[in-house]
Structures are given as C-alpha cells and as structure tokens.
Amino acid sequence: MTDLHRLSIREISEGLAAAKFSSRELTEHYLKRIAKIDPQVRSYVTVTNDVALAQADAADALRQADQATALTGIPVAHKDIFCTQGIKTSAGSKMLDNFISPYDATVVAQGKNAGLVTLGKVNMDEFAMGSTSESSFYGATKNPWALDHVPGGSSGGSAAVVAADLAPFATGTDTGGSIRQPASFCGLTGLKPTYGRVSRYGIIAYASSLDQAGPMARSAEDCAYLMNVMAGHDAKDSTSMDKAVEDYVANLNATTLKGLRIGIPKQYFNVAGLDAAVKARVEESLKKLEELGAVLVEIDLNMTESYVPTYYLIAPAEASSNLSRYDGVRYGYRAENPQDILDLYKRSRSEGFGAEVQRRILIGTYALSAGYYDAYYVKAQKVRRLIQQDFLKAFEQVDVIAAPTAPTTAYKIGASLDPVEMYLGDIYTIAVNLAGLPAISAPVGFDQDHLPVGLQLIGNYWSESQLLSVVHQYQQATDWHTQRAAIAEENA
Numbered sequence: 001m002t003d004l005h006r007l008s009i010r011e012i013s014e015g016l017a018a019a020k021f022s023s024r025e026l027t028e029h030y031l032k033r034i035a036k037i038d039p040q041v042r043s044y045v046t047v048t049n050d051v052a053l054a055q056a057d058a059a060d061a062l063r064q065a066d067q068a069t070a071l072t073g074i075p076v077a078h079k080d081i082f083c084t085q086g087i088k089t090s091a092g093s094k095m096l097d098n099f100i101s102p103y104d105a106t107v108v109a110q111g112k113n114a115g116l117v118t119l120g121k122v123n124m125d126e127f128a129m130g131s132t133s134e135s136s137f138y139g140a141t142k143n144p145w146a147l148d149h150v151p152g153g154s155s156g157g158s159a160a161v162v163a164a165d166l167a168p169f170a171t172g173t174d175t176g177g178s179i180r181q182p183a184s185f186c187g188l189t190g191l192k193p194t195y196g197r198v199s200r201y202g203i204i205a206y207a208s209s210l211d212q213a214g215p216m217a218r219s220a221e222d223c224a225y226l227m228n229v230m231a232g233h234d235a236k237d238s239t240s241m242d243k244a245v246e247d248y249v250a251n252l253n254a255t256t257l258k259g260l261r262i263g264i265p266k267q268y269f270n271v272a273g274l275d276a277a278v279k280a281r282v283e284e285s286l287k288k289l290e291e292l293g294a295v296l297v298e299i300d301l302n303m304t305e306s307y308v309p310t311y312y313l314i315a316p317a318e319a320s321s322n323l324s325r326y327d328g329v330r331y332g333y334r335a336e337n338p339q340d341i342l343d344l345y346k347r348s349r350s351e352g353f354g355a356e357v358q359r360r361i362l363i364g365t366y367a368l369s370a371g372y373y374d375a376y377y378v379k380a381q382k383v384r385r386l387i388q389q390d391f392l393k394a395f396e397q398v399d400v401i402a403a404p405t406a407p408t409t410a411y412k413i414g415a416s417l418d419p420v421e422m423y424l425g426d427i428y429t430i431a432v433n434l435a436g437l438p439a440i441s442a443p444v445g446f447d448q449d450h451l452p453v454g455l456q457l458i459g460n461y462w463s464e465s466q467l468l469s470v471v472h473q474y475q476q477a478t479d480w481h482t483q484r485a486a487i488a489e490e491n492a
C-alpha cells in the first residue's frame with residue numbers, strides 16, 4: 001500500500017488487526033517518508049530507525065500471539081522533551097545535546113507498554129520556551145502548509161510531523177499553549193489535559209505548576225486513542241491525580257451538542273491583535289456548532305488583561321529554579337578548560353543556553369529575588385487565583401468556553417518578533433495553564449494565505465472526554481481536519 005500515511009489511527013488499528021499490513025510495513029513506510037520529506041520540514045532531531053524496526057517486529061510478534069492492544073504496532077513521534085532511555089533527549093538545547101537519558105518518561109513507558117513504535121524525537125523551542133520553534137539549537141522547523149512559515153511552538157516538531165504525515169500522531173507538552181498553538185498553526189487537533197491528568201515524570205521541566213503533556217493528531221478521534229495511553233495516575237509524579245481514567249475513544253459520542261452551552265467571552269473577541277480572518281473562521285465554527293444544537297452564551301472573563309503579565313512572571317520564575325540544575329557538573333554541556341568552579345558554572349550556562357532561555361532565567365531570578373518577591377512573584381500568584389476564579393464563575397453558566405487558539409495564523413520564519421510581541425500571541429492559551437484547566441484546539445478553516453486557523457474550547461476540570469467528544473462531533477459534520485498540506489500528499 002502506498003497511502004498508509006493517509007489512514008486515521010482507527011483505520012491503522014483496524015488494518016493491523018485484519019492483517020492488511022504489518023507494523024513492520026507501516027513503520028518502514030513512515031521511515032521512508034521521513035528520509036525523503038523531512039529534509040524539507042526539519043522536524044526530527046533524532047530518527048530512531050533501528051529501535052522503530054525492532055519495536056515493529058516485536059509488535060507484529062505480539063499480534064501473532066493474540067496479545068495486541070488497539071495501538072500495538074502504531075508509530076508515534078515524541079517531543080524531544082520526554083526522556084527516552086538510551087536515546088538522546090535534547091529539549092532543543094545545546095545544554096542537552098549530549099544527554100542520553102537513563103530512563104523513560106512515564107508517557108514514553110506507557111506508550112511502549114501499549115505497543116507504540118517510536119519513530120524518533122522531534123524538534124521544539126529550547127526548553128519549551130517560545131511560540132515558533134525557532135529558539136531550538138537545531139534550527140527552525142518548517143510549517144508543512146507553507147515552508148517559509150513557522151509551525152508554532154514550542155511543540156512545533158510534533159505538529160509538523162503530523163501535518164506532513166511523517167508520523168500518525170505525536171506527543172506534546174503545554175505549559176502555556178505549546179500543544180494548542182502549534183496544532184492551530186498546522187491545522188491539527190491538540191489536547192492540553194487538566195493539570196495532573198498525565199504524568200510529568202521524565203519530562204524535562206519548564207514551569208512545573210503549569211507543565212502538562214497531551215496528544216497532537218489530525219482529529220479528536222486520533223487524539224482520544226493517544227490520550228487513552230497517556231492519561232493516568234503515576235506514583236512517580238506527586239502532582240498526578242489518582243482518579244480513574246475514562247475511555248476517551250469509547251466516549252467520543254457521549255456528549256450531546258444539543259443544548260450544550262458554549263460561553264463566548266466578550267473580552268476575547270476585542271483583543272487588539274486579533275486577526276480578522278482568524279476571528280471570522282472562529283465565528284463561522286461557532287455558528288456551525290450552533291447549527292448542530294449548541295447554545296452560544298455571551299460571558300465575561302474580566303481578568304483577560306492580566307494573563308500575559310501573570311504568566312510571564314510565574315513561568316520564568318519556575319523556569320529559573322528548574323534550570324538551576326544545569327551547572328556543567330553532572331550532565332549536560334560543560335565549558336572547556338574552566339579556571340575554577342564559578343567559571344565552570346558561568347561559562348557552561350552562558351554557552352549552553354540560548355538567548356530566550358537566558359532572558360527567562362534573568363526575569364525569573366529577578367522576580368524571585370528577596371527585594372522583589374512580594375511585589376512580583378507573590379502578587380502574580382494572587383492574580384493567578386483570581387484568573388482561576390474567573391473561569392470557575394463562568395463554568396457556573398456554561399459547559400465549555402470558546403476562543404481563538406491564537407490571535408494570528410503562523411508567522412513567517414525569521415519575522416523576528418520582539419519578545420513582548422511574541423508573548424502577546426499567547427493571550428488565549430496561557431490562562432488555561434494558570435488555572436490548570438483542560439482545553440483543545442481544532443482546525444476550523446484557513447486565512448487568505450491558506451494558513452490554518454484553530455478554534456479553542458476550554459473545559460472545566462477533568463472534562464477531557466467532553467472536549468474530545470464536542471470536537472469529534474464537529475469533525476463528523478465538517479472536513480477541515482481531513483485537509484492536507486501539499487507536502488503531505490507527496491509519496492515516498
């Protein structure tokens with residue numbers, strides 16, 4: 001078969017079960033595509049050919065022995081922030097360019113247990129700080145819809161591999177939009193689960209109170225399959241929740257759109273930088289949801305103006321603490337010929353970290369320093385609580401909240417936004433992380449340059465199933481999620 005890369009996860013699962021093709025054939029098919037097409041997209045940092053083929057053979061053997069799960073033998077790409085035993089885990093940084101993890105992240109281990117095949121590790125903004133994937137030590141990944149545009153970030157590689165059909169689905173992480181925004185820029189579906197739903201163990205930490213991993217794929221259905229593998233309690237992550245996991249695939253039709261109350265925050269649609277085409281596509285998608293039975297309710301989210309300043313204090317503060325472990329001593333980049341221990345620390349860190357990471361460390365250290373702690377960090381924590389309360393109040397009125405995922409479509413590579421401009425692009429995603437809520441981005445059309453636009457739906461705590469179900473039903477009635485970039489049509 002030449003078009004294996006066009007199959008949905010359910011179709012792959014059924015094809016494997018019916019022995020229409022083997023995991024070996026499927027994996028070889030993807031590896032061939034990666035070899036041919038990835039030099040243009042530049043999404044993989046590491047392709048694990050040998051590991052993938054060995055895992056594929058093992059998956060085929062399990063299937064022969066009747067021990068396969070729904071996902072046994074299906075290839076996946078992991079964001080290069082998930083530790084993978086014996087395989088480089090760089091977090092997109094020179095600091096970890098030589099780092100081979102001695103253990104697997106829980107998400108990776110759960111994938112292996114389910115029989116997933118690891119195609120490789122994909123590019124990202126350095127330490128997940130950024131919205132374009134350009135801050136990676138390995139250079140910019142290209143947006144498959146327009147190769148001179150960014151795929152978004154920080155999980156830009158995860159989005160690009162799926163949009164170019166170089167993996168059927170991928171893992172991502174979202175600290176402040178890093179699953180949803182690249183999904184939006186690349187015409188995909190991406191779910192950021194409730195904080196605590198997916199284990200953070202073995203994920204290189206950015207801002208621990210905000211970090212959460214989730215699936216990125218073409219459709220809500222494909223995301224549901226990966227979410228079934230990723231979700232769950234993990235004793236190794238004290239912030240993971242000991243709460244039964246739902247069957248996200250079985251629940252895809254569980255929520256009815258009839259009477260579903262969708263909140264439309266007034267403040268969100270009056271944001272200065274909101275692109276007209278984005279606004280139009282999002283409004284059209286809401287109209288469609290209304291046709292399908294949903295009820296649109298105007299709501300207030302009064303804290304909107306505080307999102308960016310609050311996030312850009314808390315996230316850098318936590319980052320400055322998390323990144324203090326990279327000192328050139330135990331692992332990671334080490335400066336050559338240090339004169340003394342201070343010189344070793346200083347040079348390892350200034351040579352090993354890129355500019356954006358250094359900027360965040362400076363901001364975060366400042367905000368946490370004795371003289372400014374109350375004025376900045378403590379204040380930001382208080383505002384964070386108000387933001388959360390604002391959402392909880394809204395959820396007394398509505399079932400889900402709709403918003404654009406990002407105010408614009410994908411930027412041009414090298415657009416060299418100044419940092420504040422780039423931070424403002426996170427306006428619609430970061431409050432969700434501050435509140436710990438789940439949210440999903442789904443494709444709802446294109447702008448005048450045929451760049452994808454995403455609709456975001458924010459749910460109450462633990463409503464992943466509902467979000468996937470709402471998007472699934474929207475996707476049953478529309479075909480934005482099935483449209484492919486030209487490069488994805490190419491055959492290997």
Ligand code: GLN
Nearest residue numbers: 128129130175176177178
């Ligand atoms: N743009 C956000 C930031 O740079 C995205 C972070 C993320 O979700 N990893 O902080």
